[in-house]
Structure formats: structure tokens, C-alpha cells
Amino acid sequence: MAYDRFAAICRPLHYETLMSSRACVKMAAAAWGNGFLSGLLHTANTYSLPLCKGNTVEQFFCQVSQLLKFSYSDSYLREAAIMIFTLCLGFGSFVIAVLSYVQIFTAVLRIPSEQGQHKAFSMCLSHLAIISLSLSTIMIASLKPPSISSLSLDPGVAVLYVVVPPAANPLIYSLSNKELKVVLRKLLHQVQCQHP
Structure with a gap:
């Protein structure tokens, strides 16, 4: 969305080229791929845990943090590594959005009419x-x-x-x-x- 706004405001004459259906498919695939990879890593880590402290989750959302409470192994280091990897993926998207909006706001402030x-x-x-x-x-x-x-x-x-x-x-x-x-x-x- 940030790139779409960037293309519409900063490069309006090139919008059709920048936001072609091919570019949209690539961006959607990248976003879905990041989410799928993150979910796959969390799921693989969770299924590899040896559980010993019961099987009743006290929430209606089955979160990783709740499942880690059932493990008797020291799985926090693996989960921390996965969380850091996931945060890096998310941070990359965040940086792209921030850079897009910095360019957008500089372009908008140059518009003469209020x-x-x-x-x-x-x-x-x-x-x-x-x-x-x-x-x-x-x-x-x-x-x-x-x-x-x-x-x-x-x-x-x-x-x-x-x-x-x-x-x-x-x-x-x-x-x-x-x-x-x-x-x-x-x-x-x-x-x-x-x-x-």
C-alpha cells in the first residue's frame, strides 16, 4: 500500500508502469510468502517440542507463547531465533513503508496548493x-x-x-x-x- 501511494503521488505519470498487474502479483506474493514462512517456522518449532505439562490451553487463541508453557525442554532459544527472523522480515517491510512515506511527504509538501x-x-x-x-x-x-x-x-x-x-x-x-x-x-x- 505504501508503494502504491508512492507511485500515485510521486510518480503519477508512471503509475500504470510501476503498479502493473505483474508488480502487484510480485508484491502480494512477497507479503504472503513472508507470512507463510513465518507461520511455517513457528509451526515446525511448535510440533518439534516435547510436551509434558498437560494439553489444555487456557485461551481460545492457540498462541505460541501458550504452547511453550507446556514444553519441558528449553525451547525459548529456538523460539527467540524464529521471532528475531520474523521481526527482520517485518522490519524490512516497515523500512520500505517508512522510506516510501518520507518520499511521499516531501513530494506533498512541494505541492503549491493547500x-x-x-x-x-x-x-x-x-x-x-x-x-x-x-x-x-x-x-x-x-x-x-x-x-x-x-x-x-x-x-x-x-x-x-x-x-x-x-x-x-x-x-x-x-x-x-x-x-x-x-x-x-x-x-x-x-x-x-x-x-x-
């Missing part, structure tokens, strides 16, 4: 909002200290990063739709009039 700048920024804001929401929920779940882990908190945190970003995605992207904004304003006005 209306043109507003239009270009609004084109990017929905994607940036989704990235921020996804990264913040994943960071909350990943960086949560184990000392505050509990049977009631862990599923809530899992729901936070598994459900909230995909559920908010259509809403955030549709907020750039003018007709939807008009309907939301009318709805909010009706709600405010009913509750004085």
Missing part, C-alpha cells in the same frame, strides 16, 4: 491509521511484561490484536468517502438531538 496537499495527505492517512493500529496492538501484546499475565488479561490482549485491526480496516478506509461522512454527521446530529 487543497492539493490536503487531497494527497488524505489519500495516505487511512493507510497510516491502519498501520499504526496494527503495530500498536501487536506491540501491546508482544511487549506486555509476563508479570502482568493472567487468565483474563491474555485473551483480551489476543482479541485486541487479532480482531480490532481487521474490524476497523473497512471503517477507516471508508471514512474518506464523502457520502459516508455526511451520513455519519447526520447520525451524530440525531443522537445529540435525542440526548440533550
Whole structure:
């Protein structure tokens, strides 16, 4: 998405060439390949663990961290290596997105009209909002200290990063739709009039 925005704003005359169907297939294959490789590594590591502490997972999401609790081997080093590899893959995508947006913002700031700048920024804001929401929920779940882990908190945190970003995605992207904004304003006005 960041590269698409970059091509649309920074190279509008070359957009068709840069975002050809071949380029889109390559980018989608790279994203899916990263996800598949990461999932495959976690799954292979999990299935190779010798489990001894029961088989009841206290969550409705079967997370790797929960499965590691059942292992009597010292598997944290292998899992840490896989997590570092996965983070490197994700960090590569993040760097590409940041570099794209740096170039986008420099190009947008060179647009002479304020209306043109507003239009270009609004084109990017929905994607940036989704990235921020996804990264913040994943960071909350990943960086949560184990000392505050509990049977009631862990599923809530899992729901936070598994459900909230995909559920908010259509809403955030549709907020750039003018007709939807008009309907939301009318709805909010009706709600405010009913509750004085």
C-alpha cells in the first residue's frame, strides 16, 4: 500500500508502469510468502517440542507463547531465533513503508496548493491509521511484561490484536468517502438531538 501511494503521488505519470498487474502479483506474493514462512517456522518449532505439562490451553487463541508453557525442554532459544527472523522480515517491510512515506511527504509538501496537499495527505492517512493500529496492538501484546499475565488479561490482549485491526480496516478506509461522512454527521446530529 505504501508503494502504491508512492507511485500515485510521486510518480503519477508512471503509475500504470510501476503498479502493473505483474508488480502487484510480485508484491502480494512477497507479503504472503513472508507470512507463510513465518507461520511455517513457528509451526515446525511448535510440533518439534516435547510436551509434558498437560494439553489444555487456557485461551481460545492457540498462541505460541501458550504452547511453550507446556514444553519441558528449553525451547525459548529456538523460539527467540524464529521471532528475531520474523521481526527482520517485518522490519524490512516497515523500512520500505517508512522510506516510501518520507518520499511521499516531501513530494506533498512541494505541492503549491493547500487543497492539493490536503487531497494527497488524505489519500495516505487511512493507510497510516491502519498501520499504526496494527503495530500498536501487536506491540501491546508482544511487549506486555509476563508479570502482568493472567487468565483474563491474555485473551483480551489476543482479541485486541487479532480482531480490532481487521474490524476497523473497512471503517477507516471508508471514512474518506464523502457520502459516508455526511451520513455519519447526520447520525451524530440525531443522537445529540435525542440526548440533550
